[in-house]
Amino acid sequence: MAYILMNVDTGELFHCNDREWIEAFEAAKADGWRPDGTLYDADFVIDEELDYIDDENQRLFTIVAAMRETFIWEGSYTDRCNQIVTYEDSIYLAMSLKSAGITGGLLEFVQKGSFRICSD
Numbered sequence: 001m002a003y004i005l006m007n008v009d010t011g012e013l014f015h016c017n018d019r020e021w022i023e024a025f026e027a028a029k030a031d032g033w034r035p036d037g038t039l040y041d042a043d044f045v046i047d048e049e050l051d052y053i054d055d056e057n058q059r060l061f062t063i064v065a066a067m068r069e070t071f072i073w074e075g076s077y078t079d080r081c082n083q084i085v086t087y088e089d090s091i092y093l094a095m096s097l098k099s100a101g102i103t104g105g106l107l108e109f110v111q112k113g114s115f116r117i118c119s120d
Contacts, residue, residue: 005116027102030100039075080118093110
């Protein structure tokens with residue numbers, strides 16, 4: 001299964017396989033990158049899911065569930081929950097990737113700033 005990353009500002013997409021993302025993430029940490037933790041984007045999740053729900057009770061449940069997730073979110077970089085890597089974190093990640101010898105499309109994408117780790 002692939003990771004789908006989406007630049008928050010431009011909507012540009014980047015696809016990479018699981019191994020590429022995990023290895024790059026681990027290489028950056030080994031090089032000294034200290035992840036800030038991702039941000040759970042409850043508004044995005046709610047907007048995306050409400051498009052398909054007509055029942056008012058189900059809509060309310062969806063909103064409450066998304067807000068709950070916001071409070072318990074632990075900042076994962078490996079889950080696929082539409083979470084956001086902030087601009088500052090992405091820049092430091094890119095610097096560590098480059099220092100660790102990671103090249104190519106993933107590095108180029110991460111250097112462009114804040115991005116979303118899209119859900120499946």
